[in-house]
Amino acid sequence: MTKLNSKIPAGELETKWTKYKSTVPLVNPANKRSIEIIVVGSGLAGASAAASLAELGYKVKCYCFQDSPRRAHSIAAQGGINAAKNYQNDGDSVYRLFYDTVKGGDYRAREGNVYRLAEVSANIIDQCVAQGVPFAREYGGYLSNRSFGGTQVQRTFYAAGQTGQQLLLGAYSALERQVGIGTVTMYSRHEMLDIVLIDGKARGIIARDLVTGKLERHFGHAVLLCTGGYGNVFYLSTNAMGSNVTAAWKAHRKGAFFGNPCFTQIHPTCIPVSGDHQSKLTLMSESLRNDGRIWVPKKKDDNRKPVDIPEEERDYYLERRYPAFGNLVPRDVASRAAKERCDAGYGVGTSKMAVYLDFTFNTMRYGRIEANKLGIQNPSEAEIKKLGKEVVKEKYGNLFEMYEKITGENPYETPMRIYPAVHYTMGGLWVDYELMTTVPGLYALGEANFSDHGANRLGASALMQGLADGYFVIPYTIGAYLSGDIRTKSIPTDHPAFVDAEKKVQEQLDKLMNIKGMKSVDHFHKKLGKIMWDKCGMGRNEKGLTEAISEIRALREEFWKDVRIPGTQNEMNLELEKAGRVADFIELGELMCMDALNRKESCGGHFREESQTEEGEAKRDDDKFSYVSAWEYKGIGSFEMHKEELVFDVVHPSQRSYK
Amino acid sequence: MSEKKLNLTLKVWRQKNAKEAGNFITYKVTDISTDMSFLEMFDVLNEQLINKGEEPIAFDHDCREGICGMCSMYINGRAHGPAQGTTTCQLHMRKFKDGDTITVEPWRASSFPVIKDLVVDRSAFDHIISAGGFVSVNTGNAQDANNLPVPKNDADNAFAAAACIGCGACVAACKNSSAMLFVSAKVSQLALLPQGQIERETRVLNMVKTMDDEGFGSCTNTGACEAECPKEISVENIARLNREYLMANLK
Ligand SMILES: Cc1cc2nc3c(=O)[nH]c(=O)nc-3n(C[C@H](O)[C@H](O)[C@H](O)COP(=O)(O)OP(=O)(O)OC[C@H]3O[C@@H](n4cnc5c(N)ncnc54)[C@H](O)[C@@H]3O)c2cc1C
Ligand code: SF4
Ligand code: FES
Numbered sequence: 001m002t003k004l005n006s007k008i009p010a011g012e013l014e015t016k017w018t019k020y021k022s023t024v025p026l027v028n029p030a031n032k033r034s035i036e037i038i039v040v041g042s043g044l045a046g047a048s049a050a051a052s053l054a055e056l057g058y059k060v061k062c063y064c065f066q067d068s069p070r071r072a073h074s075i076a077a078q079g080g081i082n083a084a085k086n087y088q089n090d091g092d093s094v095y096r097l098f099y100d101t102v103k104g105g106d107y108r109a110r111e112g113n114v115y116r117l118a119e120v121s122a123n124i125i126d127q128c129v130a131q132g133v134p135f136a137r138e139y140g141g142y143l144s145n146r147s148f149g150g151t152q153v154q155r156t157f158y159a160a161g162q163t164g165q166q167l168l169l170g171a172y173s174a175l176e177r178q179v180g181i182g183t184v185t186m187y188s189r190h191e192m193l194d195i196v197l198i199d200g201k202a203r204g205i206i207a208r209d210l211v212t213g214k215l216e217r218h219f220g221h222a223v224l225l226c227t228g229g230y231g232n233v234f235y236l237s238t239n240a241m242g243s244n245v246t247a248a249w250k251a252h253r254k255g256a257f258f259g260n261p262c263f264t265q266i267h268p269t270c271i272p273v274s275g276d277h278q279s280k281l282t283l284m285s286e287s288l289r290n291d292g293r294i295w296v297p298k299k300k301d302d303n304r305k306p307v308d309i310p311e312e313e314r315d316y317y318l319e320r321r322y323p324a325f326g327n328l329v330p331r332d333v334a335s336r337a338a339k340e341r342c343d344a345g346y347g348v349g350t351s352k353m354a355v356y357l358d359f360t361f362n363t364m365r366y367g368r369i370e371a372n373k374l375g376i377q378n379p380s381e382a383e384i385k386k387l388g389k390e391v392v393k394e395k396y397g398n399l400f401e402m403y404e405k406i407t408g409e410n411p412y413e414t415p416m417r418i419y420p421a422v423h424y425t426m427g428g429l430w431v432d433y434e435l436m437t438t439v440p441g442l443y444a445l446g447e448a449n450f451s452d453h454g455a456n457r458l459g460a461s462a463l464m465q466g467l468a469d470g471y472f473v474i475p476y477t478i479g480a481y482l483s484g485d486i487r488t489k490s491i492p493t494d495h496p497a498f499v500d501a502e503k504k505v506q507e508q509l510d511k512l513m514n515i516k517g518m519k520s521v522d523h524f525h526k527k528l529g530k531i532m533w534d535k536c537g538m539g540r541n542e543k544g545l546t547e548a549i550s551e552i553r554a555l556r557e558e559f560w561k562d563v564r565i566p567g568t569q570n571e572m573n574l575e576l577e578k579a580g581r582v583a584d585f586i587e588l589g590e591l592m593c594m595d596a597l598n599r600k601e602s603c604g605g606h607f608r609e610e611s612q613t614e615e616g617e618a619k620r621d622d623d624k625f626s627y628v629s630a631w632e633y634k635g636i637g638s639f640e641m642h643k644e645e646l647v648f649d650v651v652h653p654s655q656r657s658y659k
Numbered sequence: 660m661s662e663k664k665l666n667l668t669l670k671v672w673r674q675k676n677a678k679e680a681g682n683f684i685t686y687k688v689t690d691i692s693t694d695m696s697f698l699e700m701f702d703v704l705n706e707q708l709i710n711k712g713e714e715p716i717a718f719d720h721d722c723r724e725g726i727c728g729m730c731s732m733y734i735n736g737r738a739h740g741p742a743q744g745t746t747t748c749q750l751h752m753r754k755f756k757d758g759d760t761i762t763v764e765p766w767r768a769s770s771f772p773v774i775k776d777l778v779v780d781r782s783a784f785d786h787i788i789s790a791g792g793f794v795s796v797n798t799g800n801a802q803d804a805n806n807l808p809v810p811k812n813d814a815d816n817a818f819a820a821a822a823c824i825g826c827g828a829c830v831a832a833c834k835n836s837s838a839m840l841f842v843s844a845k846v847s848q849l850a851l852l853p854q855g856q857i858e859r860e861t862r863v864l865n866m867v868k869t870m871d872d873e874g875f876g877s878c879t880n881t882g883a884c885e886a887e888c889p890k891e892i893s894v895e896n897i898a899r900l901n902r903e904y905l906m907a908n909l910k
Contacts, residue, residue, distance in 0.1 A: 052797075055797040066721055066727070067719060067729065068781065068825065070728070071721055071728060073727075075824075076722045126801035127799075127801045129801065129807070129854070130794065130796040131793070131854070132794045132848065134814050134817040136818075137814040139811050141809050143805055159821075165822070165824075166818070169821065173788060173794070176785060176788045176792065177789065177793040177795065180789035188782065275695075277692055277699045277702070279698070279699050279723065282724055405725075405750075406696075406749070408694075408751070471798045520706055566713065566714045567714045571775070572775045
């Protein structure tokens with residue numbers, strides 16, 4: 001078994017990163033100019049990395065499959081970004097953010113990484129504000145904060161319900177500035193289809209120009225994958241339609257280990273499925289839980305309109321079960337609690353698979369505060385409501401509009417109906433402290449890697465991690481590798497390794513095109529999604545997972561016999577793009593189920609029904625499972641697991657309690 | 660909301676690639692739920708085409724939440740279709756009636772050449788941003804974020820301008836194919852914030868120059884852009900852009 005070296009620096013937790021930064025080897029400016037770096041992905045992680053590395057003087061090439069780097073999936077993030085600024089004077093600190101994140105992740109993340117993340121979090125806010133990111137502000141002109149789940153402080157910075165958009169546009173502007181200067185070459189509408197290895201090191205990629213269909217070879221001294229998460233393996237998720245695992249999976253097949261693939265986050269507050277036509281699910285940001293109260297009727301099959309159900313006949317089940325955190329329990333806990341109520345027959349809406357998220361209480365509370373501020377004596381209910389509505393609108397206006405567009409219902413007047421949906425993947429390519437995968441010279445940043453969030457990610461921490469990786473971690477850690485590479489000249493792309501890699505990609509495309517089967521790509525994707533959601537979703541058990549594995553294997557066979565891709569290769573062909581992605585999702589799905597089967601404990605978002613407390617909470621088994629599972633690819637459907645034992649020097653894993 | 664089913668006729672622009680000429684093709688779709696989004700209706704149509712062995716219609720989309728700016732259909736003569744402040748992906752079929760005929764075209768503007776069917780090339784927008792739509796601050800340069808308070812009103816207005824999703828509907832809606840609304844949104848965002856002051860003049864000059872070089876038309880104040888903008892970016896931004904441009908030229 002390979003020994004995984006996480007390269008966590010020695011020394012006290014608080015000094016690891018500072019020491020690392022001051023001793024890591026550097027590359028001098030003249031040498032940087034002749035070093036080329038490939039950055040695949042232009043989301044928060046990719047755009048921030050590409051811009052920051054180019055500012056340092058490296059020659060950067062950046063890729064995305066959308067028509068512009070500004071459209072990466074990060075754009076859709078709504079609620080906010082965490083940072084240990086303690087601007088609210090409410091007791092926040094680097095340590096507390098670190099602690100909340102390790103605990104929130106159910107003690108399945110590395111202390112060293114998480115501490116570093118908390119340390120650099122404050123710099124991110126500074127950087128973004130300097131770029132002109134218009135965060136929400138108070139009347140005094142200072143930055144405003146709100147709370148997210150799993151914490152008791154207000155440390156989340158936000159821009160209405162469009163935080164990801166504003167952060168990404170900040171990173172995109174930094175990236176475009178470098179494009180203008182000529183230090184970054186941007187390749188939009190390009191999809192990476194393989195990694196090129198030379199002497200065991202990542203030295204380039206094969207990409208397909210999605211407009212012409214032509215394959216291209218690109219050299220880089222190092223390759224960074226910032227390609228996002230794989231939630232779309234479930235077909236329905238809150239991810240953008242194009243989000244995929246292809247880049248990470250190709251890297252996995254070339255030797256990069258896959259860490260904790262089964263750790264998936266199911267987000268508690270999403271708009272429920274409305275029918276078979278559904279192509280994606282829409283998140284209603286967790287920030288809404290600041291001001292929305294979640295409830296179901298106390299009576300089964302209560303078909304009254306929500307406004308007609310009196311207060312005492314409502315079950316605010318989160319407040320009931322978790323008085324200390326109430327509606328702000330972490331996502332995994334909130335999701336399971338919603339499922340429990342619906343499975344028990346208390347769900348609402350036509351499908352009965354939904355719960356209410358109700359803003360009435362806080363709308364009225366805000367209304368009264370506003371009335372006071374304005375000095376209105378004895379305001380009427382209607383006046384209070386109107387004033388309160390304005391406050392709510394300012395905070396969440398775009399989310400409310402989105403809800404109304406999708407459902408046709410007005411959430412200012414009637415509670416939202418929500419249900420959990422696949423949202424985020426904590427698993428991803430295994431990386432060490434330097435963000436390098438098990439392939440030398442190949443890095444993974446942002447949601448594409450497995451680090452930092454353990455078995456459950458806290459809200460507003462993905463944006464933080466993506467930007468931490470790109471702005472403040474990789475610019476340092478990449479020096480450790482590239483300083484040993486300053487004598488490596490650019491390798492011409494007629495090198496046999498490039499020729500061979502391109503040939504293999506070409507063969508795979510030919511194979512797909514030549515199947516000429518009967519069923520559409522979506523047909524297979526939907527089938528895979530159903531298997532994954534039913535058997536590797538919110539609840540998992542041995543029987544279901546074992547069945548899922550054989551069903552997925554059968555689906556893989558069927559896919560390669562019967563998929564139909566119209567059109568040709570040498571043109572824009574969206575079905576061919578999708579087919580390649582679904583082929584990879586099918587292989588990944590199998591690995592996820594294997595990982596879930598192996599991990600017999602429950603932890604965070606991974607709920608093994610066999611392992612729960614008497615109250616139905618997730619029960620960890622630290623003696624047996626306090627490790628990261630890192631899977632090595634051994635051929636189709638064959639994987640070997642390696643363990644990285646987790647060591648806790650500072651926090652002591654205990655059963656999480658939010659009561 | 661109660662779900663209804665619609666039968667529709669679609670006239671869709673089909674164009675093999677940038678070089679070949681395109682034309683409208685008529686399709687029928689049946690049993691379309693009013694709960695579907697416009698793009699989900701297209702998914703149904705495409706599935707139908709694939710099952711018949713025909714090529715599906717190429718269209719751009721990604722987030723399907725109205726935020727990435729990728730979707731871009733010109734529906735019944737309106738950019739993003741009939742609903743106010745709504746992207747194509749957020750347009751729902753309950754806005755249509757049973758038996759409707761719906762015409763769908765790509766954005767039409769010489770600076771946005773058609774790539775295939777409903778997909779156009781909007782890279783000109785990226786070029787405009789790289790000419791000046793940024794604050795030149797390297798990673799690591801920044802001071803503490805709260806050292807520079809910003810009046811809430813300015814921050815809110817900057818945010819309203821920054822909400823532009825770069826979809827290009829303003830260009831498609833404008834008879835001159837002007838990009839003024841898009842450019843003015845970015846110029847305004849940064850002109851309203853203290854962080855944007857230092858490069859205020861060069862920014863507006865460079866962005867406007869690139870806008871002209873990319874072949875976008877001039878603004879004749881018809882206001883069509885604001886009417887069709889899915890993020891309801893205000894034409895007041897164009898007035899601000901004009902002032903900024905004038906001031907910069909006077910210096
Ligand atoms: C609806 C929603 C709301 C969210 N809200 C929040 C929030 O409020 N706070 C928070 O912290 N987190 C939030 N998240 C999570 C967060 O947005 C993501 O985890 C994060 O943005 C991921 O960033 P990234 O840079 O890793 O990847 P992405 O932004 O997904 O970018 C991936 C990039 O890789 C490119 N790419 C992928 N594959 C290839 C390939 N093969 N070839 C070439 N390019 C490729 C894409 O084009 C894209 O540029 C939210 C997520 C969703 C779905
Ligand atoms: S100004 Fe409006 S229409 Fe124009 S690109 Fe921005 S969001 Fe789209
Ligand atoms: S698909 Fe993203 S805005 Fe429409």
